[in-house]
Amino acid sequence: MIIKKAQKTDVKALVKLENETFSDANFPLSRESFYYHIKRNLLLVVYDDKFELLGYALALIHRKKAKLYSLCIQKSYRGSGIAKKLMEQLFYSLNQLNFKIIILEVRQDNYGAINFYKKLGFKQLAISLSFYKDGSNALIMERKIVN
Numbered sequence: 431m432i433i434k435k436a437q438k439t440d441v442k443a444l445v446k447l448e449n450e451t452f453s454d455a456n457f458p459l460s461r462e463s464f465y466y467h468i469k470r471n472l473l474l475v476v477y478d479d480k481f482e483l484l485g486y487a488l489a490l491i492h493r494k495k496a497k498l499y500s501l502c503i504q505k506s507y508r509g510s511g512i513a514k515k516l517m518e519q520l521f522y523s524l525n526q527l528n529f530k531i532i533i534l535e536v537r538q539d540n541y542g543a544i545n546f547y548k549k550l551g552f553k554q555l556a557i558s559l560s561f562y563k564d565g566s567n568a569l570i571m572e573r574k575i576v577n
């Protein structure tokens with residue numbers, strides 16, 4: 431497995447994975463958005479040994495607290511510890527950039543992701559009512575970069 435900072439050459443595979451994972455209601459990131467985040471934020475990608483894209487993690491870094499903006503692992507590869515490894519690398523990179531805290535928002539009904547974040551040490555801070563366009567609430571969670 432290879433984890434690295436995303437480059438322009440990763441965008442095609444990122445868009446494919448994004449559209450396979452997130453429906454329109456979940457506002458999948460566009461090609462242009464990925465190009466923007468590669469330039470401006472911290473976007474890590476994970477590949478297998480055959481250079482197939484397995485997932486990505488995107489953190490916004492132009493703020494006091496880093497913010498996990500999106501995280502996605504290809505469906506057939508979930509449950510084997512890939513997201514955990516990717517997030518550990520993200521925490522390492524954020525620590526290098528001097529961030530102390532990372533926050534995130536997650537749909538209140540995304541039980542799998544919430545469980546995943548709790549296992550990584552994120553704590554619930556608040557609930558943001560009707561955060562999403564379909565009226566769903568979001569949990570706001572936070573973790574120290576170095577636990």
Ligand SMILES: CC(C)(COP(=O)(O)OP(=O)(O)OC[C@H]1O[C@@H](n2cnc3c(N)ncnc32)[C@H](O)[C@@H]1OP(=O)(O)O)[C@@H](O)C(=O)NCCC(=O)NCCS
Nearest residue numbers: 500501502503508509510511512513514542543545546549
């Ligand atoms: C959430 C997601 C990133 C997890 O990726 P993953 O590679 O399957 O996660 P891991 O295998 O690294 O799991 C790490 C731990 O979290 C737990 N976990 C992961 N997904 C879980 C789920 N759906 N339900 C319950 N627990 C889960 C695992 O059991 C594991 O626990 P362990 O360390 O005790 O064994 C992945 O399911 C995904 O891409 N989902 C779709 C997109 C999404 O919802 N993104 C997050 C919101 S933006």
